Amino acid sequence: MEKVVQFLKDAGTYYLATVDGDQPRVRPFGTAHIFEGKLYIQTGKSKDVSKQLHANPKAEICAFHDGKWLRVAGELVSDDRREAKASMLDAYPSLQSMYSADDDNTEVLYFKNATATFSSFTDAPETIKF
Template sequence: MTGNETVLQYLTAVPAWYLATSVDDQPHVRPFSFAAEQDGKIWFCTATTKDVWEELAINRRFEATSWWPGHGWLILRGEAGLEDLARDDIRQAGYDHMTGLGERYDGPNDPTLVFFSVENPQAWICNHDEWKPLAL
């Protein structure tokens, strides 16, 4: 299993995982639940109307974590690639996911719905005894 496959497994095996940004030395953490892989990169989905998008535009660095019971937890660090190059199938999956959560968009190509890639990723799988870096 590749590092990206392991990361996606940890992010999609649970109902929500958490993404943190930092602006003006103030951390901001919120739940996320969509992740996909395209062209060897992990992609997340959000909206231009959300604070997280504005925060990532100011400081692209973020950290995400997911605890998968019985498996440990994932720590993923990276920089948000804000150029939305998501393929149509990723856009459709993100749209379906977000509308399934009760959010409203005018289809998968709604300009409010945006996708960002994980650039310069670093990841670790952790438990109480050790941290194992993943090759990404």
């Protein structure tokens, strides 16, 4: 999992895909953090992406860096604990101007039943499950 997070951080931006009814939705994200052995991302509860994930937690992220790409598919599970939110915000201090571990908007979610696949045009795919 550390390799997955490092790739996401090196890429800087990854794209999160969700489902809105029968319409796929994709948007850029930048948070990737390990807390208690799980891969977490962060958003705001007021955003459409949060509503989509609560209706259907299946999601996939994709990032590209140095000629390789990573796809992580799984379920995103909301973790409302203050400790999880604080850990994410400590890892991304720039978010602290918009979010707080104590507000009603900050949401952190972790991947459950995830499959990460590293791919390129030259190497065989590498798969990691967590």
